[in-house]
Amino acid sequence: MAQSFESNVSAEFPFPLTRVEVLESYMTYIDTGAPQTNRQEVALFIHGNPVSTYLWRNIIPHVSRNLRCIAPDLIGFGSSGKPPILYRFRDHAAYLSAFIDAILPNQKVILIVQDWGSALGFNWAAQNPTRVLGLAFWEFLRPFPTFDDLVRGPSQTLYRNFRDPVEGRKLTIEENAMIERVLPNAVMRPLTQVENDAYRAPFLEKGAREPLFRVPNELPIEGQLADVWDIFEKFHAWLLESEVPKLLFWAKPGRLVTAEKAAWYLERLRNVKGVGVGDGLHFLEEDHPQKLGTEITRWISEVVLNDS
Template sequence: MTQTSRSIPLSAFGPDARSVDTEVLDSHIHHIEHGDGDPIVFLHGSPTSSYLWRHVFTRLTGRGRLIVPDLIGFGDSGRPDIAYELDDHIRYLDAWFDALELDNVTLVVQDYGAAFGVSWAARHSDRVKAVLLAEPVIRDIASADLPEPFVQAQQLIRTPGDGEKFVVEDNLFLTQVLPGAFLTPPAQEDLDVYLAPFPTAESRGHLIKFPRNLPIDGNPASSVDFLERSVDWLKTSNAVPKLLLTFEPGFLLTPEILAWATQNIAALEVRAAGAGVHFVQEEQPQAIADGVLDLLARAEGAK
């Protein structure tokens, strides 16, 4: 399946990067890739796209088969008529991993990309080489550990009617919440790339699902359950090296979740990676790229 118009500039990923559409289920997932060898798969979260990984991607060219997809409904991937719940994303990602026949995968994941990447790893443990986590969605978050303006925005978004107006009609999740999760708001030309796939209220309808599904104080229970399904693998996957990067001040990786990860995730190294809020790929790409290289060295050494 081809797509003639692109929202993501391929040039941002280097001169030899390729743009690929892969048919999955009733739609397609778009990805950008470069190189060959064992795959290094980068997964983004809400409400971004593959573009978020461009600076990490270009720092790793020549180090493997770099592959960065857009989640279904995001970036240049398709927009099937689905509910866009967490399990819907998993269905399409599972089909994409299978269509590309990806094995010996190093996962580099952030935000919901972490929830989905860990879920895939837990169910395909024989296909995973290593995992790097940055600002991940991996556990229920206590509202007391989150910035009060964000908690207030979450309450608004979860209110029927008010949430639709905030996210879908007035586009404030993209234009206010997104820029606020950087140390320095992104340049307008970069923000425009993140905004480009969602020019109308109709195109933004599904964007409300990710913030409403963020597990805060045990709600929604379905998201807590989704994350809980992967905990046994996280605790027992001693053969899969993992690296968790921390940032200051950070955002989703609260002290409570960091403590849980340190106590419960097998083969985990925790490393401070410098200043950053949530979209740390824009803020600390070199630290993330260095982390990937060190993780690959650990994986090779463990063989």
């Protein structure tokens, strides 16, 4: 397979992080501030597992030329606090909601989301539909009727092991497999030492890795866990029915979203534009930031804000 990833990806993290107190802990976040356009709308970036705001370093510079961009480190991730909570989906949703209430209490937002961040973003959007101007997403989560719908091949065995209470903790807590195995194997190009170190930094201590164990155990597969399955079904139904403008990216072969799965959603989602980025696995942000950034910026201007 030809590798068409971008060669100009920068490892530099060009943004300062700000800290805000949230639910007896704190969350850190990027805030680019309002550009000279003085638009009040905000682009809200929500990352997934096992990464952080570092993932957005090559995409935000495109979008921030025209809009204020906010990108939090989810609770337990990045530089955010790591309180003694269970890190279930409901915990993450509560912290994200409290963060948005604190930083963006009234603003209209355009959500840019992937992986665990897609589920959290869709869930918030379904509960706050009047505040959502648009949704840009790729490699996104939804209810998975079977393990095959989530992932196939050797990766399925790994994810089944992640959900074993003994083997899963060994893999994620003791071996740090999410960072050392899953992350590099979900990018087409080799990550540099600087990039690997940036992603490792929040989880150098074993005690900080609880969120990495919990996320794969919260994925709604074959109806389990029942409470999470119910949440995902509700926001997934909203996603399919909503008229909010949507921008769906996919790659080949993809991981969570294959070309076939992308086609299925493009036929059923309303008010959607689809963009194929070429070769890619899961973290398209690391292989195609220029494509993602320019397409998101164009879509926001021409479709969401109708500035054309």
